[in-house]
Amino acid sequence: MNLSRSSIESAARKAAARTQWFASVFDKSLFSRLASSVSLAALYEVARRMASTDDWVNFKVFGILPLTLVFALAQAPLMMRHEIRAEEEDPEAHF
Numbered sequence: 001m002n003l004s005r006s007s008i009e010s011a012a013r014k015a016a017a018r019t020q021w022f023a024s025v026f027d028k029s030l031f032s033r034l035a036s037s038v039s040l041a042a043l044y045e046v047a048r049r050m051a052s053t054d055d056w057v058n059f060k061v062f063g064i065l066p067l068t069l070v071f072a073l074a075q076a077p078l079m080m081r082h083e084i085r086a087e088e089e090d091p092e093a094h095f
Helices: 005-050 055-063 064-081
Strands: none
Touching: 005 055, 005 064, 055 064
């Protein structure tokens, strides 16, 4: 393996780009997870205070799960849009 100065600089630029990508996606994902958690907590508390015990248990079992799945499916486009694809000319792009 040839470790020339240009190949080391190229690897450093790629690593910096990946770090910036991760920070960008992490910020967006963290905000959406935080908003989802706060919304679910508020909805959960409203259901706990206003519903009967049977209705509350049904909401907890059959309401929270679908809402969580909807959130997970809503995150898929964000993750797909910011996916890192391997470069064709660099076989070691995954490192």
